[in-house]
Amino acid sequence: MKKTDEKYGAYVQILKEELVPAMGCTEPIALAYAAAKAREVLGAMPDKVMIDASGSIIKNVKSVIVPNTNHLKGIPAAAVAGIIAGKAEKELEVIASVSEAEIAAMKKFLEEVPVQVRHIDNGITFEIIVTEYNGEDYAKVRIANYHTNIVLIEKNGEVLLEKEVQGESEEGLTDRSLLDMESIWDFVNTVDIEDVREVIGRQIAYNTAIAEEGLRGNYGANIGSVLLDMEGDNLRTRAKAKAAAGSDARMNGCELPVIINSGSGNQGMTCSLPVIEYAEDMEAGEEKLYRALTLSNLVAIHQKTGIGRLSAYCGAVCAGAAAGAGIAYLCGGTYEDITHTVVNALAIVSGIVCDGAKASCAAKIAAAVDAGILGFNMYKRGQQFYAGDGIVTKGADATIRNVGRLGKEGMRETNEEIIEIMVGEDC
Structure with a gap:
């Protein structure tokens, strides 16, 4: 992809708009x-x-x-x-x-x-x-x-x-409909790292810091620490534990900022921290890490575009699938590896509900990251889910559209029931 292409400038701007710091x-x-x-x-x-x-x-x-x-x-x-x-x-x-x-x-x-x-x-x-x-x-x-x-x-x-509010459109933001898997892949492999260095570098620094604090401290249900204690200190567990620990801290009062994705700190940590952990273990180098994180962030945003900022569909699912794509890239994955990783991950955990921000988000993150890693390892071993397997259809973009429909339209009534269960008629 050339710098003069419309999508190149749009993708850089989308990253700048989405990967911003937030405290809490x-x-x-x-x-x-x-x-x-x-x-x-x-x-x-x-x-x-x-x-x-x-x-x-x-x-x-x-x-x-x-x-x-x-x-x-x-x-x-x-x-x-x-x-x-x-x-x-x-x-x-x-x-x-x-x-x-x-x-x-x-x-x-x-x-x-x-x-x-x-x-x-x-x-x-x-x-x-x-x-x-x-x-x-x-x-x-x-x-x-x-x-x-x-x-x-x-x-x-x-x-x-x-300002005029036109339904649920996001006026003032770069057009997210420009995102598609093939173009994201092209951008990731051709982007000038200097064009994404600031936003990606800040994400690495901020999200790593809060994950480490989550493992050191006593936050919520301490899912990150539980995972390490239960499964041992191996790469796959560390990838899940780091993302979960960041959420442990953030959901339970930690005063460190995070770099968000799609309006969510949990999603920002989920699509970045497992990728960072794999890159460090593999000694992948800075450039490959930055490209892997560019991939995982854009794939997460692409999935969330159809769902919307808030839904009964847990955003960690999208971010976990995106983390799987980033890890696949680090492992030398092709475009087919990336797309099948995303589809496999979505087939495994789509349907986890969002019942608000709280301590249990960390456990959902761990499950979503596990699905992303499993999705990649399935395809590496010649295994995949096929069109017609539930909401999976032919092509990653088409499956992502199905997930968007499920999250935005199909789970609208589910969202209302969750709200009613949580707060009742009186707020």
Whole structure:
């Protein structure tokens, strides 16, 4: 692929748009971002807060610990963290710097100021509306479709910013429909490493650091440590354990940032850490690692494009299949090896449900990475799943389209049932 090709520039830009730093689970951080922006617009500390959120936001914020809050969790805590300590200009690192005094102020605010949460359904999976009041004044901020996409800012009846929301399209982002497996493969083998060095290098550094912290510390159910204890210190187990340990830490209050993929830190860690572990073990060298990670990241984004940012379909499945593709590349895999790895992995674990962000995400990640590795090893040994085997059809892109249909449309009602189970009619 030539640098002058439309897809070359698009793929570089997609990586820049998707592989960004975030501290904490991205849905509560998006909520903190909206709340920080509303406080900035209001120009005062609110004496009342109203949060309207779509069901998928409620699901993904309910059970996860918000970093830099002394282990507070839930929607009010995420919003109040943004109100008290948020720096809106830092977007998904909005609460990266918080003082002890601010943590104490969050607790006091939650005790003294009414924070109401309402479940809304405007036909948009990803929607947050934060309205903050101070006496007769109010400020409102609305985010739709992706984590930093502010589409409305309003103060005291005056609209300061408004963007049209066209269903669930991601306005302002590079066209993801340009992604396909053959073009991704071409890009990976021809890209100038300098064009992806910054985003990939940062992913390696950030995600490795939080994985190591997850193995050192005591976070959640410690899935990473359990895997190493149970299965021993071998390459395949380390690949799973590193990804799981990063999630252990991130879901349970670790204050280190991660580099996300498709709006998710868990997905960013899943499609990168196993590949990094294999590359180090194989002494693959920097260039081959960067190309393998470019592959795994773009394959993960390609899969998630059809599903959407939030769904009842666990995004770790996509990222685990993508990690398998990256590992196949490191092992000298051909285009056929890569595509069959992805299809095999999807056939194994598609259907794992997303029931919000919480400690058990780490275990799902381990299962997804295992499927990616198994998918590659199956094909190396002449084994594969064929068109007609369930949702598998002829060709990786066609199978990915089936998964997108399953995740976005087929599991829509499943998502509502999960939300109902988790939170009931009252938020």
